[in-house]
Every structure is written in structure tokens, then in C-alpha cells.
Amino acid sequence: MTLVPVAEAQSRLFALKPPVATEDVPLPHAAGRWAAADILAARTQPVADLSAMDGYAIRFADLPGPWTVIGESAAGRPFDGTVDAYQATRIFTGAAMPAGADTVLIQEEAGRDGDRLTLAGEGPGHLGRNTRARGLDFHTGTRLIATGDRLTPARIAVAATGGLATLPVRRRIRVAIAATGDELVPAGTMPLGSQLPESNGVMLAAMIADLPVDIVDLGILPDRLDALRDAFAAVEADLLVTTGGASVGDHDLVRPALEAAGGTIDFWRIALRPGKPMMAGRLGDAAVLGLPGNPVSAFVTATLFVRPLIAHLAGARDPLPQTGTVLLGEDLPANGPRTDYLRAEIREGRAYASTIQDSSMLLTLARSTCLIVRPTDAPPAKAGDSAEILGIA
Numbered sequence: 155m156t157l158v159p160v161a162e163a164q165s166r167l168f169a170l171k172p173p174v175a176t177e178d179v180p181l182p183h184a185a186g187r188w189a190a191a192d193i194l195a196a197r198t199q200p201v202a203d204l205s206a207m208d209g210y211a212i213r214f215a216d217l218p219g220p221w222t223v224i225g226e227s228a229a230g231r232p233f234d235g236t237v238d239a240y241q242a243t244r245i246f247t248g249a250a251m252p253a254g255a256d257t258v259l260i261q262e263e264a265g266r267d268g269d270r271l272t273l274a275g276e277g278p279g280h281l282g283r284n285t286r287a288r289g290l291d292f293h294t295g296t297r298l299i300a301t302g303d304r305l306t307p308a309r310i311a312v313a314a315t316g317g318l319a320t321l322p323v324r325r326r327i328r329v330a331i332a333a334t335g336d337e338l339v340p341a342g343t344m345p346l347g348s349q350l351p352e353s354n355g356v357m358l359a360a361m362i363a364d365l366p367v368d369i370v371d372l373g374i375l376p377d378r379l380d381a382l383r384d385a386f387a388a389v390e391a392d393l394l395v396t397t398g399g400a401s402v403g404d405h406d407l408v409r410p411a412l413e414a415a416g417g418t419i420d421f422w423r424i425a426l427r428p429g430k431p432m433m434a435g436r437l438g439d440a441a442v443l444g445l446p447g448n449p450v451s452a453f454v455t456a457t458l459f460v461r462p463l464i465a466h467l468a469g470a471r472d473p474l475p476q477t478g479t480v481l482l483g484e485d486l487p488a489n490g491p492r493t494d495y496l497r498a499e500i501r502e503g504r505a506y507a508s509t510i511q512d513s514s515m516l517l518t519l520a521r522s523t524c525l526i527v528r529p530t531d532a533p534p535a536k537a538g539d540s541a542e543i544l545g546i547a
């Protein structure tokens with residue numbers, strides 16, 4: 155049985171379905187989405203030379219003064235005259251520099267007596283001190299945001315300052331989530347006998363809550379081919395995510411049910427631990443990810459595949475999760491032919507893996523802050539070696 159390497163699985167995943175259609179949305183609705191085109195400034199910022207401090211607008215050549223104060227320039231209410239030799243205006247942070255003035259004397263270094271202004275400190279050290287030149291931040295036509303950039307709070311703000319009212323983004327992604335398994339009862343229901351509370355569906359919904367998604371909750375589906383087939387055939391979504399029933403047991407029916415519903419499986423079984431039995435395919439217009447049922451396997455495959463696929467569909471240029479490096483706190487054994495994602499905690503800047511890595515154990519996942527990535531066939535690692543990690547907290 156050949157297993158698909160993680161990186162190959164990710165690129166095959168992105169080939170399943172292109173990003174969805176674009177739409178223009180008002181700035182407040184664009185947060186957390188990805189730019190579907192380059193965003194160019196519609197204005198210059200600042201639009202004029204401005205004061206960066208509260209004080210007095212002067213001519214640098216007139217230092218050390220004294221000066222006569224002839225008016226005031228406040229933010230949004232500029233002084234409309236001209237500052238001549240040994241004249242000054244009162245000025246405030248963000249206000250336009252009056253014509254003729256080129257430098258600001260901060261008020262802590264100024265003496266004021268009626269209209270008379272004197273130097274009461276070191277004064278500005280150079281021409282233009284405490285001012286901001288027109289266009290310091292950007293000019294009309296400057297690219298503020300590139301296609302595929304995430305619309306972070308700072309990018310929403312720069313778009314607003316650039317004079318934009320709406321931004322082109324990909325429409326929201328409809329994600330259908332189905333848990334499968336006769337043993338499951340809805341989260342929040344006390345199970346009887348050998349029943350088990352459903353946790354993968356609630357975990358997945360929480361894991362994608364920060365992405366631009368509309369979730370269609372298909373609830374818990376039974377381990378019956380006809381019921382799974384009918385539920386899958388009725389799905390209207392961009393992405394169907396199932397959990398459980400992905401392996402080889404007699405009750406692992408997700409694959410045959412998808413095929414019975416008219417779907418196709420593009421690849422199945424990844425060189426990954428935990429999460430090996432994951433499958434990926436298509437069902438009508440939807441991409442499909444069949445995640446393994448073990449809760450930690452579902453978490454790891456959602457981190458490596460579900461979130462990146464949603465980001466890809468939403469137009470992200472870099473849909474894959476960000477990794478980092480950290481020093482290991484302890485030795486780790488050699489790894490085998492599957493990339494291993496070890497639940498670990500970072501203490502005093504060093505990563506420590508949990509001793510037991512069973513993929514059913516949610517408490518160790520809940521206590522972990524990162525996954526240590528152990529590449530395929532990695533040799534033993536020593537405490538103090540650096541290792542790649544994925545942050546999960």
C-alpha cells in the first residue's frame with residue numbers, strides 16, 4: 155500500500171477545485187478574507203505635509219527665534235495664510251503645515267507670552283523635524299495589498315486610509331460537516347452504555363470559525379451505506395468534510411457511500427501519523443475530505459488539509475499553515491516512513507512531546523500548544539536540536 159506524502163497530498167488537494175467566485179464587500183465584511191485582486195491606493199497619504207507633534211510651525215532658518223504667532227493649524231482645519239520670516243503658527247499633531255513653514259518646535263521646548271514665542275529648550279535639530287512629508291506612507295496608485303494576501307486588521311485599515319470603500323474577495327466558503335458513527339450522540343447529550351459524545355464536528359467547526367465559512371452541520375450520520383449515500387447526495391457545499399468511517403473496517407463506509415452518491419476519490423491514505431486513512435475527492439461541485447474518526451487524527455488532518463483547502467478556495471496565496479522552529483527539550487527516537495506530528499508543550503522555550511501519542515487521547519491534545527513535526531525517516535534527535543513545529547494554541 156503506497157501512502158501519499160503530506161506535501162504531495164496538499165498540492166493534489168488544491169488541484170481538486172479552484173478558488174470560488176469573487177465579490178466586492180464593504181471593508182468591515184472583508185476582515186479575515188483574502189484579496190482577490192491587487193488593491194491600489196486611491197489617494198496619497200498624508201495628502202499634505204503634516205505636523206507630527208503639538209507645538210509651533212516655524213521656518214528652520216529663523217532659529218533660534220523669537221517669533222510672532224499669527225494663527226493656528228489644527229487637524230482638519232488648516233491655516234490658510236503664509237508663515238513669513240520670524241512668524242509661527244500654533245499647530246497640532248496631524249494638522250497641515252502652513253505655507254512657508256517647514257519645521258515644528260514642540261511645545262515642551264517653547265515659551266509663549268501672548269503672541270510672542272521664544273525657544274525654551276534645544277529646539278528642532280534639523281529642517282523638517284517633527285513633520286511628515288506628503289506621501290510619506292503611500293501615493294495614489296501604490297499597491298497596498300497584493301492578490302492573495304489575507305485581509306488582516308492592518309490591511310483593512312490601510313485600505314480605508316487609501317480611500318477604498320469595498321474590497322474584492324472570494325465569496326464565503328460553504329462547508330458541510332458530517333460526523334459518522336452509530337456510537338455517537340450529540341455533544342451535550344449524556345451517552346448511555348457504549349455510546350460516546352460526538353466531538354469531531356464541534357472541534358472542526360471551532361477550528362474553522364476564524365475562516366470565511368458558512369457551516370452546514372449535517373450532524374451525526376449512521377454507519378449505513380444507504381443513509382450515508384443519501385446524505386452525501388443531498389449536500390450543497392463547496393467542501394464536504396466527514397469524520398470517521400475512513401479506515402478498512404466492516405463499518406467504514408464513507409468511501410463506498412461517496413462513490414454510490416456519484417463522487418470520486420482522488421487519493422486515500424497519507425504518509426502521516428496520526429491521520430493516515432484520510433481520503434480526498436470530489437462530489438459534484440464540492441471537494442470532499444474524509445477525515446479519520448480518531449479525534450487527534452481528525453485534528454491533525456484538519457490542520458494540514460481542511461484549513462488549507464478552505465484558504466485555497468478563499469483565494470489565499472499561502473494556504474498552508476505557518477511552521478516555526480523550536481529547540482527540543484528531550485531526545486526523540488528515529489522516525490519511520492510517515493511524517494509524525496507529536497503533541498507537545500513548550501516550556502521555557504523548549505518543546506516536550508507527550509509520552510503517549512495515542513490518536514484517541516484528546517486530553518493530551520487539549521494540553522498541547524504545538525505539534526512537533528518529525529520528517530519521514532528522520533534520525534534520532536537530541537535535546538537541544540532544533541525541530542519544526544506547528545502552533546496549535
Ligand SMILES: Nc1nc2c(c(=O)[nH]1)N[C@H]1C(S)=C(S)[C@@H](COP(=O)(O)OP(=O)(O)OC[C@H]3O[C@@H](n4cnc5c(N)ncnc54)[C@H](O)[C@@H]3O)O[C@H]1N2
Pocket residue numbers: 333334335337338350351352353354355397398399400401402403406428429430431445446447448449451513514
Ligand atoms: N486494520 C486496520 N485498522 C485500522 C487502521 C488500519 O490501517 N488498519 N487504521 C487505524 C487508524 S490509523 C485510524 S486513524 C482509525 C480511523 O478509522 P476511521 O476513520 O474508520 O474511524 P472510526 O473507526 O469511525 O473511529 C475511530 C475512533 O474515533 C471515534 N470517533 C469517530 N468519530 C468521532 C466523533 N465524531 N467524535 C468523537 N469520536 C469519534 C470512534 O468512536 C472510534 O473510537 O482506524 C484505525 N484502524
Ligand code: MOO
Pocket residue numbers: 426427428429430431446448451513514
Ligand atoms: O493515523 Mo491513525 O490516524 O494513527 O490513529
